[in-house]
Amino acid sequence: MTESAPAPWDPARLPDQSGRTFLVTGANAGLGYFASEQLVAAGAHVILSGRSPNRLAAAHDALEARVPDASVETLLLDVSNAGSIRAAAASVRGGLFKRQRLDGVLLNAGIIHTPRQRETTRDGRELVLATNALGHFVLASELLTTLSKSASRTWTPRMVWLGSAVTRMGAYDPVDIQLEGRYRAWRAYVQSKVVVQALGIEADLRLKDAGVPVESVLAHPGYSIGGRTPRVAGVNEPGAWKRVRDGLQAPIAQSKERGAASLVRALVDPSIAGGEYWGPRHVTRGDPTRQQPSKTSSDPEVRLRIWETCERLSGMEWPFARAARLAGR
Numbered sequence: 001m002t003e004s005a006p007a008p009w010d011p012a013r014l015p016d017q018s019g020r021t022f023l024v025t026g027a028n029a030g031l032g033y034f035a036s037e038q039l040v041a042a043g044a045h046v047i048l049s050g051r052s053p054n055r056l057a058a059a060h061d062a063l064e065a066r067v068p069d070a071s072v073e074t075l076l077l078d079v080s081n082a083g084s085i086r087a088a089a090a091s092v093r094g095g096l097f098k099r100q101r102l103d104g105v106l107l108n109a110g111i112i113h114t115p116r117q118r119e120t121t122r123d124g125r126e127l128v129l130a131t132n133a134l135g136h137f138v139l140a141s142e143l144l145t146t147l148s149k150s151a152s153r154t155w156t157p158r159m160v161w162l163g164s165a166v167t168r169m170g171a172y173d174p175v176d177i178q179l180e181g182r183y184r185a186w187r188a189y190v191q192s193k194v195v196v197q198a199l200g201i202e203a204d205l206r207l208k209d210a211g212v213p214v215e216s217v218l219a220h221p222g223y224s225i226g227g228r229t230p231r232v233a234g235v236n237e238p239g240a241w242k243r244v245r246d247g248l249q250a251p252i253a254q255s256k257e258r259g260a261a262s263l264v265r266a267l268v269d270p271s272i273a274g275g276e277y278w279g280p281r282h283v284t285r286g287d288p289t290r291q292q293p294s295k296t297s298s299d300p301e302v303r304l305r306i307w308e309t310c311e312r313l314s315g316m317e318w319p320f321a322r323a324a325r326l327a328g329r
């Protein structure tokens with residue numbers, strides 16, 4: 001199931017990312033914050049996005065305090081809200097940000113502790129699906145031409161989708177994708193991650209077919225928990241009890257800082273190709289290695305059904321032809 005990595009990966013010694021710009025969703029906490037920190041430390045400019053101005057400001061301050069000469073700015077973006085996604089993407093496309101290029105997007109934001117009862121967004125979508133999957137389907141579509149325009153002879157821009165090892169725990173084929181029949185909190189999470197993985201694989205095939213110079217890669221962070229993660233003021237401040245509880249899981253868990261390594265590798269390692277799936281060597285923890293996605297999320301029929309369902313629910317189709325026409329290089 002797990003193949004060996006082509007080379008050791010040290011998050012503190014990434015390939016130089018100077019001149020590149022990345023956007024990270026859910027960057028104010030957890031994996032998104034630590035991935036942003038690793039990218040910034042390697043010289044990248046990072047647009048930290050999140051839904052709360054105060055939490056974003058705290059992450060921005062923390063990052064500037066921890067990384068000398070950090071190049072970073074913030075973007076208000078609620079991935080469960082189509083209007084917020086379109087407004088945020090429009091400001092990125094319109095060049096309101098410091099660097100008028102986009103070399104990659106880390107589609108990280110997500111709900112892990114899913115609500116016990118089914119909840120819906122303002123436009124009536126099941127909340128976990130809308131946040132973890134559908135919002136990123138819309139965001140990636142909105143940013144596709146910006147990504148393709150940033151392609152060069154030396155770099156193919158990437159989108160990285162956040163899957164999960166839980167997708168291997170059973171079939172979980174999302175037929176009732178919005179769980180309108182029987183909602184279960186756990187099922188909502190696993191299904192949303194099957195959808196994310198299916199979209200990530202399908203996107204890469206469609207990008208290749210359309211000749212768009214953008215790669216779609218999948219990554220998962222294993223089991224990464226806050227109580228095993230360094231304290232960062234305003235970003236990760238677990239109490240003593242959480243430290244003890246999470247400490248008991250040490251043999252199977254890792255820090256969010258370490259978990260972020262697989263995400264960052266999927267985003268910047270030039271030896272990785274579109275469509276690949278990366279995660280920790282020992283599934284829940286360890287160094288980033290190439291792995292295989294679950295059978296369900298890579299099944300062509302499941303992928304096609306999920307892609308078409310997301311098109312229908314979002315009311316949009318990806319602008320493949322335009323992205324190919326406007327591509328850089």
Ligand SMILES: NC(=O)c1ccc[n+]([C@@H]2O[C@H](COP(=O)([O-])OP(=O)(O)OC[C@H]3O[C@@H](n4cnc5c(N)ncnc54)[C@H](OP(=O)(O)O)[C@@H]3O)[C@@H](O)[C@H]2O)c1
Nearest residue numbers: 026028029030031051078079080108109110162164223224
């Ligand atoms: N941790 C793991 O072991 C694990 C395993 C497999 C996959 N993953 C995936 O990794 C990703 C990050 O997980 P994590 O452990 O870092 O979780 P986390 O610490 O709970 O952080 C989640 C991030 O997503 C943001 N977010 C949630 N809803 C949002 C919305 N509607 N709009 C914008 N941002 C929103 C949160 O912002 P707020 O602060 O505003 O809530 C926060 O920044 C998720 O997609 C998760 O499914 C995690």
